[in-house]
Amino acid sequence: MKNTGVIFFPAFDWAISPTHPEREERLLYTRDQIFEEGIMDLPNIHEFKPRLAQKKDIARVHFCVPNVEAQITDAHLVSAGSALVIADAVMNGEVDNGFSIARPPGHHAMTVAHGNRGFCNINNEAIMIEYIRKKYGIRKIAVVDTDVHHGDGSQEIFYDDPDILFISFHQDGRTLYPGSGFVYELGGPMAWGSTINIPLLPETTDEGILRVLDHLVLPVLKEFEPELIVNSAGQDNHYTDPLANMRFTAHGYAELNRRLAPDIAVLEGGYSVETALPYVNMALLMAMAGIDYSNLREPDYKPERFKENPRNIEYIDQLVSHQLFNFRSRQQHIEENRQKYGREFSEQRNIYYDTDGISEDQSRRLRVCRACPGWRRIDSSARHRTGKMYHVFCISVPTFACPDCQKEAMDAYKDMAAYQNNFDFVYLQDRANDRYIALDVAKGREEVYE
């Protein structure tokens, strides 16, 4: 039996739009199930009250354009804040582990936030992880994204961070939003191998996913030795989800969480509001609390309906050995990259925001550093829904940046602030000193989140 902290925050007064999957009704039946079961009354279940995340917590992860206020509603602050409350409870030892069942979700939100992508504006897990690192000084964290959609936001945020192991298994990006998460996406040049993607074929069952868990995820976690494991807990691998095509069951979710034993789970997607969520949320909660879940099942669950295809097992086994090999050769690759890129690595990319119909152009530069993960610059432009075009410059200093990188980044910001430039905003995200500045270039005004 474990002491498990829970926040249940259904946001019964918030929706993206009245008929959107991310609407008030989403956790209604989960509420019914959890409260009817009476699981919150058990002595080892501790229900917490959500709080609002601070703007600073958000600025620690995101460059919100033009500012934090523009990209969020109070519901986002509560959802992110819920993860922070659970994080505090776990880190303070009040509970053994914790589950934030809150909406709206976050794992598609990337470093630069111009609008909503895949129902997400800000990334709850990333905000929680940087908060934990800052407040509790721990460095190595593993995120296992079990949502059916590739956690492209979380991946992007931690892509250059060798201390965050990001593992995502999801329905193959060729068949589902957001169309990414392929095996060759393995991390930035200096963090190669700490991003592991496992694209699964549609119709994969419990057996297939648990095979990935046992033969790839768990061994990789063991070798990486994280100080904390976070489950980015989407529930849309479920066989009844209307937006995806997998065959995962509530029992499978429980089994996955028992074996993975995450310290913290944060709800992500999952839109089968009646036939999946009430059962999957119960399953997760029971598994985390160490409660026997053999009596939990969907009303229409019949084991014989969920046999794995032998060809899929073959595919999974190949995938597993391929990614194990990649993970184990990561040091060698990073060393080669260091030789290859010298002082700086740069790339261009375009990011599409499906919910808001925004297309963002980015050019990114990473300082390749021997002593630390290196500081980053992002030059980003996008036309917002309002019709206004924003061109912004972002400077990001990692939490464990070396003094040289800190100084270089600071100088770069001072340069930008002192001389005329054609950006609308210049941002400094100084995680090392926990200081976040947004400079409105035209007005010459700085907003500081401290």
Place this chain on the structure above:
Amino acid sequence: MLIGIDVGGTYTDGVLFDNLQSQVVKVVKVPTRSEQLQSSLMDVLDRLLSDQDMKGIQRIVLSTTLVTNLLATNAAEPPALILIPGPGLPFEYQLTFPHSYIVKGSIDFRGRETEKLNRQEIEGVIETIRASGLKKIAVVGKFSNRNPQHEHTVRDIITAKFPEAEVGIGSELAGQLNFIRRIATSYYSLMTRKRWTTFAHDIEQAMQKRGLDNVPLDILKADGGTMPLQHALQYPCETILSGPAASTMGAKAITGQNANAVVLDIGGTTTDISLLLDGQPLYASRGASINGQYTHIKAISTRSLPLGGDSPVCFDPQKGIYIEKIRKGPAACFGGGNATVTDIFNCKYDLHIGDADKSRQFVQQLQVESGVALPELIDLVEDNVMQQLMDALRNIFTEWENEPAYRVWEVVHDRKFKVKRIIGIGAAASAIVPVLAALYKVNSFIHELSPIANALGAALARPTLAFNMHIDTQKGTYFTDYDGICGNLDKGSSLQMVDAHKLAREVMQKLAEQRGLAEYADEAEFIREEQFNMIRDWDRIGKIFELGMQIKPGFIKEFEEGSI
């Protein structure tokens, strides 16, 4: 004239209140004979009525520990439980009580049957129960509050096969969400119902004998409201914890202000603490707890500290000066044989309580024993008392502030309990409460009627009634968590919030009439209202409404708040 009687664990208090003059006419206090509650009760009633014209008596309210005692001593015959849990938590979590039998069958959160009952299995269980000699059966299903059909069917089978059994079903006894609390509530209700009925019958006879058969007789509930005696037969467990409820309502009556207040009932051995939020008593968020089990019984949240006016102040070479938790007798100033908390405050503030010289004498004796100088000794004890009270208050405030929230606005508008006054009742309140209030820099409030606030609270409390309603327009049904009241909707998916309100009002009106409290039905208010669009494949297929309606605790119309 109004009568309130509070049968407490130690004393039975009675008050005769003239509502026209708004003053207490008579007060009676006798020791409670716990094995003969009726006689204590009747004794007090007779003394109150001794020189009264019976015609002038408009209402009698009783607050009694009968059910509390039955539950505490397990003195009543237990029921067997037939449980229909279906999938979910392991069955062991529902097998809290002996003689529990689990049968097949399952209903989901929308009230759909997801597994059928097995008649043969049920008949077998009934035979086993009959063979075990038990004659009461509670039938409780998970989500029976969304569809009681399974519970009804099992009840019908019992009635056919075992007609002498007394049967109760969960959807009628405790319809709120939470299966485990429903089991506990149903179990305890059935366990105490028979004894309570006998008690009620005795009381009715005694009233008849006194020519009071036309006077309304109400029972005080744990939520600070009353219910007619007849109605209490169905819900005996609602009468538990009515003592603290009586005190809280009494405190509210004598202050006559709707502010945030702390009510401290400081008796001889314990201090009961409750909160008034803008004048409304705060409820326990998880319902009353019986023998460590949460239930669906609405109760005023009270916290008890083992600290009272008679708590002995002692010296021990190891511990130094300390306050003993167990009472040894009255305070020295009332003829007791040792220094107590009351004696300390009596000395420090020259309160002239009882024989003040006695207080001084015993405190000095303690000084000699301990070698601690007198002012220091007194401050030590005072600080200790204040610390205990302030710690308890801080816990209560934080607990309330940290109660879970499910809506954005609840989190944005973070709640904070700002105490505006501290109301002291109970015998030792006048010594302790002013000091505590000074520490919080708020006013203390102690009224000459404080010692009988409990009986007064009972006399003046009005009936309360609350239910939640769940409306599902796709299924065309509504369910309440009260008495199992449910039905079909006239309007289907076109039902709007105004219609939902109307439906809830109709149910409230009907219930109020049945229970003889029609005059309060207009005061019922919505304490909760939510509506959810049910969307499937981007189309709206129906709506779910969740309403909560309540006649909240308050005072009867014959009493004007603030008039005391």
